[in-house]
Amino acid sequence: SAAAGAELYISTGAAGAAGTVLLKDQITGRVGSSPSNLVVFNGKVYYAAGVGSAANVELCSTNGTAAGTGLFS
Numbered sequence: 001s002a003a004a005g006a007e008l009y010i011s012t013g014a015a016g017a018a019g020t021v022l023l024k025d026q027i028t029g030r031v032g033s034s035p036s037n038l039v040v041f042n043g044k045v046y047y048a049a050g051v052g053s054a055a056n057v058e059l060c061s062t063n064g065t066a067a068g069t070g071l072f073s
């Protein structure tokens with residue numbers, strides 16, 4: 001979205017924009033983390049994204065919840 005920039009979104013499968021919501025705004029503001037190279041493995045999605053104050057590209061993961069989305073650890 002314009003407010004969040006290019007970020008990770010999740011879909012409920014419902015038609016239209018109501019079915020697609022921002023999962024987590026990893027870089028607050030209009031600059032997005034630009035997630036790329038998404039891979040599903042063992043019930044999680046792993047991806048590269050620019051995160052942190054310097055927006056360095058880092059390995060991140062998500063379990064589909066905002067609390068479970070962020071830097072891979």
